[in-house]
Amino acid sequence: MTDVHVVGVGMTRFGKHPDSDATDLGAAALLEAVADAGIDPRIIEAAYVGHVFQGMVTGQRILAQVGLAGLPLANVENACSSGATAIREASLAIRAGENDVVVAIGTEHLTTRFSGALTPDPSDPEAAVGATMPGVYAMRATRYMEEYGMTREQLALIPVKNKANAAANPLAHFRKEITVADVLESRPIADPLRLHDCSPITDGAAAVIVMSDTAAKKYANGRGVRLAASTLRSGSVDVEPTSMTYEPLTWATAKEAYEKSGIGPDEVDFAEVHDCFSIAEVLRVEGLGLFEQGSYPWAVERGEANIDGRLPINPSGGLLGKGHPLGGTGVAQVVELVRQLRGEAGDRQIEGVRVGLAHCRGGKAVGIEGAACTVQILIR
Amino acid sequence: MTDVHVVGVGMTRFGKHPDSDATDLGAAALLEAVADAGIDPRIIEAAYVGHVFQGMVTGQRILAQVGLAGLPLANVENACSSGATAIREASLAIRAGENDVVVAIGTEHLTTRFSGALTPDPSDPEAAVGATMPGVYAMRATRYMEEYGMTREQLALIPVKNKANAAANPLAHFRKEITVADVLESRPIADPLRLHDCSPITDGAAAVIVMSDTAAKKYANGRGVRLAASTLRSGSVDVEPTSMTYEPLTWATAKEAYEKSGIGPDEVDFAEVHDCFSIAEVLRVEGLGLFEQGSYPWAVERGEANIDGRLPINPSGGLLGKGHPLGGTGVAQVVELVRQLRGEAGDRQIEGVRVGLAHCRGGKAVGIEGAACTVQILIR
Numbered sequence: 017m018t019d020v021h022v023v024g025v026g027m028t029r030f031g032k033h034p035d036s037d038a039t040d041l042g043a044a045a046l047l048e049a050v051a052d053a054g055i056d057p058r059i060i061e062a063a064y065v066g067h068v069f070q071g072m073v074t075g076q077r078i079l080a081q082v083g084l085a086g087l088p089l090a091n092v093e094n095a096c097s098s099g100a101t102a103i104r105e106a107s108l109a110i111r112a113g114e115n116d117v118v119v120a121i122g123t124e125h126l127t128t129r130f131s132g133a134l135t136p137d138p139s140d141p142e143a144a145v146g147a148t149m150p151g152v153y154a155m156r157a158t159r160y161m162e163e164y165g166m167t168r169e170q171l172a173l174i175p176v177k178n179k180a181n182a183a184a185n186p187l188a189h190f191r192k193e194i195t196v197a198d199v200l201e202s203r204p205i206a207d208p209l210r211l212h213d214c215s216p217i218t219d220g221a222a223a224v225i226v227m228s229d230t231a232a233k234k235y236a237n238g239r240g241v242r243l244a245a246s247t248l249r250s251g252s253v254d255v256e257p258t259s260m261t262y263e264p265l266t267w268a269t270a271k272e273a274y275e276k277s278g279i280g281p282d283e284v285d286f287a288e289v290h291d292c293f294s295i296a297e298v299l300r301v302e303g304l305g306l307f308e309q310g311s312y313p314w315a316v317e318r319g320e321a322n323i324d325g326r327l328p329i330n331p332s333g334g335l336l337g338k339g340h341p342l343g344g345t346g347v348a349q350v351v352e353l354v355r356q357l358r359g360e361a362g363d364r365q366i367e368g369v370r371v372g373l374a375h376c377r378g379g380k381a382v383g384i385e386g387a388a389c390t391v392q393i394l395i396r
Numbered sequence: 397m398t399d400v401h402v403v404g405v406g407m408t409r410f411g412k413h414p415d416s417d418a419t420d421l422g423a424a425a426l427l428e429a430v431a432d433a434g435i436d437p438r439i440i441e442a443a444y445v446g447h448v449f450q451g452m453v454t455g456q457r458i459l460a461q462v463g464l465a466g467l468p469l470a471n472v473e474n475a476c477s478s479g480a481t482a483i484r485e486a487s488l489a490i491r492a493g494e495n496d497v498v499v500a501i502g503t504e505h506l507t508t509r510f511s512g513a514l515t516p517d518p519s520d521p522e523a524a525v526g527a528t529m530p531g532v533y534a535m536r537a538t539r540y541m542e543e544y545g546m547t548r549e550q551l552a553l554i555p556v557k558n559k560a561n562a563a564a565n566p567l568a569h570f571r572k573e574i575t576v577a578d579v580l581e582s583r584p585i586a587d588p589l590r591l592h593d594c595s596p597i598t599d600g601a602a603a604v605i606v607m608s609d610t611a612a613k614k615y616a617n618g619r620g621v622r623l624a625a626s627t628l629r630s631g632s633v634d635v636e637p638t639s640m641t642y643e644p645l646t647w648a649t650a651k652e653a654y655e656k657s658g659i660g661p662d663e664v665d666f667a668e669v670h671d672c673f674s675i676a677e678v679l680r681v682e683g684l685g686l687f688e689q690g691s692y693p694w695a696v697e698r699g700e701a702n703i704d705g706r707l708p709i710n711p712s713g714g715l716l717g718k719g720h721p722l723g724g725t726g727v728a729q730v731v732e733l734v735r736q737l738r739g740e741a742g743d744r745q746i747e748g749v750r751v752g753l754a755h756c757r758g759g760k761a762v763g764i765e766g767a768a769c770t771v772q773i774l775i776r
Contacts, residue, residue, distance in 0.1 A: 068452055072448055072473065073474065073475050073758070076759060080630075085630055085631060086629060086631070086648075087629075089630045090473075090484075090628070093472075094469070095453050105470060105488075108485075111492035112489075249468055250465055250467055250468070250469045251456065379456060388453060388456060388469065
């Protein structure tokens, strides 16, 4: 069976785009990925488009806008893992022998969907009594502090790091470095989390072109990066019992990716992880087995997760710094992985990287219903 | 590469379900498919869930409700082809060797989403000036009458046929036979279409379990039906120019299915097609190459499309009679195909069928943006 290669990548600036919509953004990302791959766009055979709140047949509109209407296309939704799921489904179409060249797009125009923060669905009884996303992550932060002795100042180092990375990323939503004091003095959201602990409402899109061995041989010109694993899991009571400080769902999804790729967590050179809140980055890197349970805040303090550290985390700026256009996020992570692995990441380039990992987790923060987790491993 | 087999099927009653939601309906359909397959549900490895208006992570909620949370799952959306797309993606996961047993579910609780008719998206400028779904199909009906001389009475024979079939289907939304006079005297919707020419706002869900050769050998007990082709296309200006009375998109999608299955249109024994309006059935069966262009109304008059006719169309009652819960529709079509092919269709059983075809078309009725078309061919 064929391997899957990421050959072209593109993404829009993340931020507020009052003059365009999710279709425009998706089309722009797609065209950039085509240009990056250096291909005739007419060789693209199929498309998968991930988004959450953009309504019916958004993907078809994107294709029509760029003159690629007519392709087989599925819109996919998996909450914050929607974009990553689009990549996974694209990779399955390749592996099934159905297609040789497939584009996966993630897009979201979130500023027109929510005026302030992301509002929970009115049918969600837990959110109605306060278990909103910030509420749940605030509880998880409190519990982590209690269990492992993490201080509020240590937690603040995560947005400080990610916004420093974002400042070096011309496509990031936020381009300004911040200090621990900035985090601690920012507006309270859900105690102990403050504004700088939370990812923003962002518009943006990203696209990647994936190819079979045959197509990559013909078109990649040595610029392809192998998608060694792309795994997807939903939350369940078996893998996700009552712990607030450990994510068995993240581990189950990662374990499968490690097995499929033959890459262990100790071989991962850097990662983009789903830091929807500062505490989320802690839970994710530990759940992925990249850092020991209860150790990450101290590792961040020692600079280990910096771009020049032992194991850089979220060099793009992550969700906290680069921004979080739900559907766009998972695809943008893979764009960052490819740019880093090709040595094209500019001021935020990590030296000598060969293996990158991307992790998304969407849906409910705790509990069995509605969570979707993805892990993708790319090898140069 | 493995073939794909439909081994278990289930569906809820279609109609109004005020006491349940899309999750409940999806779960009920899934459990019935499991029972029909006679399998331990724990052998299911992955899920695809098609719906349009049910919000975030609906599929994950369905799995959680039946104790199957944790599986890889993607929610897919392709307008009225959403359910059919879920089956296609499930078949790709099988063919990619990723899974051996996958469930595809389609669900929609439409009565809680629209109080009256389906309301166009406010961002759709064509709908805003009157090119709503009934408006566009009314124009197509008028044009077809002009081009081929079809009478209003002939057109009425299609809802008469489909509601007669639905009367024999215990799961159909409508269980009452109607006459041509009933159609002609029903409330005008968009001239010349009247209420009985339009599919209703329906709640409902359906599920099919698909398997690889290996799994089917082990679990199918001779009850498997081969999914010989499952094709998907979006609309484009190339395949869909200006004709109001012919559907090149339907033909392009069907042609690929005929090629992949090695089955020609003349070998199809019966079909479930997307009769969202009476005229739509005409356009679909002619677009599929099952009847000659401009001939179907006369064929219906001669009884050729009846259950005891030469080529029965919509034996389930179709969208007009069985109902049209968007995401549920494409999966329910395949449920009907399987029941007919197994000889388990009760009072509406077609004699001696071996090859069935299902066709969905979603999104815009005319024009290049946003249409999605699927064709599936099943062989016993």
